[in-house]
Amino acid sequence: xxxxxxxxxxxxxxxxxxxxxxxxxxxxxxxxxxxxxxxxxxxxxxxxxxxxxxxxxxxxxxxxxxxxxxxxxxxxxxxxxxxxxxxxxxxxxxxxxxxxxxxxxxxxxxxxxxx
Amino acid sequence: xxxxxxxxxxxxxxxxxxxxxxxxxxxxxxxxxxxxxxxxxxxxxxxxxxxxxxxxxxxxxxxxxxxxxxxxxxxxxxxxxxxxxxxxxxxxxxxxxxxxxxxxxxxxxxx
Numbered sequence: 001x002x003x004x005x006x007x008x009x010x011x012x013x014x015x016x017x018x019x020x021x022x023x024x025x026x027x028x029x030x031x032x033x034x035x036x037x038x039x040x041x042x043x044x045x046x047x048x049x050x051x052x053x054x055x056x057x058x059x060x061x062x063x064x065x066x067x068x069x070x071x072x073x074x075x076x077x078x079x080x081x082x083x084x085x086x087x088x089x090x091x092x093x094x095x096x097x098x099x100x101x102x103x104x105x106x107x108x109x110x111x112x113x114x115x
Numbered sequence: 116x117x118x119x120x121x122x123x124x125x126x127x128x129x130x131x132x133x134x135x136x137x138x139x140x141x142x143x144x145x146x147x148x149x150x151x152x153x154x155x156x157x158x159x160x161x162x163x164x165x166x167x168x169x170x171x172x173x174x175x176x177x178x179x180x181x182x183x184x185x186x187x188x189x190x191x192x193x194x195x196x197x198x199x200x201x202x203x204x205x206x207x208x209x210x211x212x213x214x215x216x217x218x219x220x221x222x223x224x225x226x
Contacts, residue, residue, distance in 0.1 A: 004157070035216075043214075048213055103160055104160075105160075
């Protein structure tokens, strides 16, 4: 068990709606990364937050946004949901020190279904 | 488009057989990791290789990082049903902190 938790476990939304996913990082970690894993594929990097600021972003549109809080927990927000947003959303916490990220520990994910 | 391509995509073998999973890219990575993911769970790190040509062993699993740091392989000896899962390779590029995941290999070991 990694200590990284995510909520909710499952979520069903309709096209055009907005969704917020939450992640609590492992104790002692200061960095949270979010990944999208479509069915049958490997995870794809969405963005990373370090000390409450975005610290790198993958090839995702601006309707994917995030936050990191002072306790290093994080939220992923997706606006104007599309059918292709249906996926498992994973967060991973790690310790960023000296410009290098230590091992990333993944949560169990949130399964989002967009109808 | 994913930077890392894994092969095979699916693999179904009998208990006791050996297998190799390949992870290939045209890009160079500072390190490469292998994960295993089970249904309903996030990926769990198996190993990190950081030196070109490096070989690491974890019980029946052998991991190799290519000399040019563009590819890797995972070899499992005498597979067991408990090895069943989705195996993912993931590369780290110099100057970046995020992981670039491969396309995944779904392994089923039949008792």
